[in-house]
Amino acid sequence: MQTTLNVKGMSCGHCVSSVKGALEQVKGIENVDIDLAAGKVDVTYDDAQVTVDDLKNTIENQGYDVV
Secondary structure, eight states, rough: OOOEEESOOOOHHHHHHHHHHHHHHHTTEEEEETEEEEEEEEEEEEETOHHHHHHHHHHHHTOOOOO
């Protein structure tokens, strides 16, 4: 599965690294691509192992808002 999440609060490379690093630790995540300027996080994942809510919670736990 692939989904795009709109994330508010990312403003620099460190923000991108934090979000990407956290998502890559989640079992079932296959790929993470972040467009900082657009505030978009594209995630490819195995929906048998992880849900969109899991993705949102992981990002929000890093201090960013998923809208």
